[in-house]
Amino acid sequence: MEPKRAAAEKAVAYIHDGMVVGLGTGTTAYWAIQQIGKRVQEGLHIRAIATSSHSESLARELGIPIVSFSEIDGIDLTIDGADEVDLAWNVTKGGGGALLREKIVASASKRLVIIVDESKLAPQLGRFPLPVEIVKFGHEWTLKRLASLGCQATLRTFSSGDGPYITDNGNYIADCAFGRITNPQILHEQINQIPGVVDNGLFIGMAGSVVVGYRDGSVRELEKESL
Incomplete structure (x- = not known):
């Protein structure tokens, strides 16, 4: 199976x-x-x-x-x-x-x-890019703030090429490639303190x-x- x-x-x-x-x-x-x-x-x-x-x-x-x-x-x-x-x-x-x-x-x-x-x-999170749900307004600035935490932040797009991916809540998703997340709890708090971030994919x-x-x-x- x-x-x-x-x-x-x-x-x-x-x-x-x-x-x-x-x-x-x-x-x-x-x-x-x-x-x-x-x-x-x-x-x-x-x-x-x-x-x-x-x-x-x-x-x-x-x-x-x-x-x-x-x-x-x-x-x-x-x-x-x-x-x-x-x-x-x-x-x-x-x-x-x-x-x-x-x-x-x-x-x-x-x-x-x-x-x-x-x-x-x-053994450690980070190999998979961390999804972060962000609001549309000012998303370019939000992506820059996310990148300042040490990741490559990319706006997710539809696989069809029809523009940015839209969540069921009407927001965008930033996929943040950190490579390695040494302290998930601290990173979770840092991300959610950024205006424009709705929440992130760290549970x-x-x-x-x-x-x-x-x-x-x-x-x-x-x-x-x-x-």
Whole structure:
């Protein structure tokens, strides 16, 4: 079985009747939503909040009941993918363009389960450019301020070439190539202090579990290590 799918199916086993479930965004989260849809069709009763319009559309197609934050008091469990995970479970997210909604949902969750394949594991974050959601106004200046932190900051564009990528919230995304992030907590704070930044893709101390799928077909839940 494909590693991402195997990790997703293991994580979905944590879902029980009556839960409010956060649905992630991206290629790995896709498999989780598919498996959740299958369980709902088999009789699982849950409610869900999606982190993107794409995930919400997929969930509705599969018969997963979607609710809004006005209808719930919190989220029991969120399953989402990641672009990178370090040994202490600091996570980089936002490659799929939904980092802000993913962070809102994660912060409202009692437990965040991160699902990845082994290629996303790293001793230190930074290999994958850090996504930062920024407002349109003055974005040129915001990019310069981000670059002053020691990265190459590039405005994300649509793969079709149709101009800057627009998030579901109507903002831009800056992809910031640091190469190596030595202190994720400090960098998170520095980035979010820049006017024009909405939030960044560093998820610090938010993951409650990390489930990894391997090329040999095995799946395991990682043990957290101190850095």
